[in-house]
Amino acid sequence: MSAAFYKNKDSFLVAVDCIIIGFRDNELHILVARRPFEPFKGGWSLMGGFVNAPENIKEAAKRVVVEFTGIDDIYLEQVGAYGDIDRDVERVISVAYYALVDIDQFDTSLAQKYDARWVRITQLPELIFDHNMMVKDTMTLLQRRTAVKPIGFNLLGEQFTLPTLQCLYESIFQEPIDKRNFRKKLLTMDILEKLDEKDKSSSKKGAFYYKFNKEKYDQLIQQGLHFSL
């Protein structure tokens, strides 16, 4: 046998579908759009696109996220491949990625262009194909990841307050967290840098801004310790 072995094999369109996640109004949001073509024209859909021959799958996913958000600085992780035979009209195999973005960097002009909008994770509409399953799998994965890796910060701007950070985790895990225990854990890990400035937008007293210190985090890892909830 030789390269001839590759002949006469079925080939597939390969797509990427991106679960683009942002944090706003104390809740996770996902970017969805009205599908502009048949089949299922007008149905709610994740952001997707086909993989081109000369690009890696992850590159394709990144391209899609940039195209639909205008945001370049993203955290991207594969969720998995979805290939049920009845998932589209033509046989399409889709690889799902979730992206964590700072929603404040969203290019709002793209919302009109693609008929897209951010919907609350708790109020997700019915999506086409197996996109709801992709979101569900993403949330499970995200909960596992954020519990042991400091990737949640990718959903926030450079600086953020502890109350905001707590809200973020509460939205990810869909359960309340004790304020004192949360702060204690985060601060004793010593991976946050306290700033002098305060955010007064949500209280009269104001909450101090912090920022994530990657250098300190890397030290933590090298000591054999790890981020935890």
Place this chain on the structure above:
Amino acid sequence: MSAAFYKNKDSFLVAVDCIIIGFRDNELHILVARRPFEPFKGGWSLMGGFVNAPENIKEAAKRVVVEFTGIDDIYLEQVGAYGDIDRDVERVISVAYYALVDIDQFDTSLAQKYDARWVRITQLPELIFDHNMMVKDTMTLLQRRTAVKPIGFNLLGEQFTLPTLQCLYESIFQEPIDKRNFRKKLLTMDILEKLDEKDKSSSKKGAFYYKFNKEKYDQLIQQGLHFSL
């Protein structure tokens, strides 16, 4: 736009590669084979095959595992999609699955047929393409999964001894486990059924056989509890 949207898109060969895992001689083993065709003919490879148009990806993976092992009763979970552009001669996108099998059910005649052999996880040779990466990712995933789900039993026969089970977990986590703590944890979960028979193959005293009780496990889950290490 319409179905015409699907025209002029690049299409890909889609393969599945299976990390087939068995447990023997107190250590995890993986089934690898000499690749019978170019390119990289003679290189060590995972068990793979192409996805056919009328089958789901997971079905294809299952087909491959059955083809190369003769074992039908397997635990199968997706690891992820691998699609770097330089990973094969032709552009092939591969979806990796790991399979947990009872190695005693292996059809040894297939070893000759496919020039395949079981190699210790600790002595894995260099594999073709990105197969070593797939194995690495699999081990990470397997450690996470077996720590919280009772899937390890898929690597053993119907009945097994506690010392064997402990060896299994030690091989998965690549670290020693305290005997008393291990037994305490397993037995207090009350998901194992103790049999009267003993296995005397590895000691004069003999070790009692146990078997996994799925009904009791399901009860445990319904009580909001879960399997843990």
Place this chain on the structure above:
DNA sequence: CCAAAAGTGTTATGGATACACCCATGA
């Protein structure tokens, strides 16, 4: 001065860890 959110410590509990000796049996 009051409403609303930010910030702060201590105690109790339970799961995880560490640890050493006796038992059964075939050779």
Place this chain on the structure above:
DNA sequence: TCATGGGTGTATCCATAACACTTTTGG
């Protein structure tokens, strides 16, 4: 009888969970 692997219980420690009041300040 002895070498080998199987089987058993307890004390300690540390991480988690529960819990309430003071501070700040704009309106």
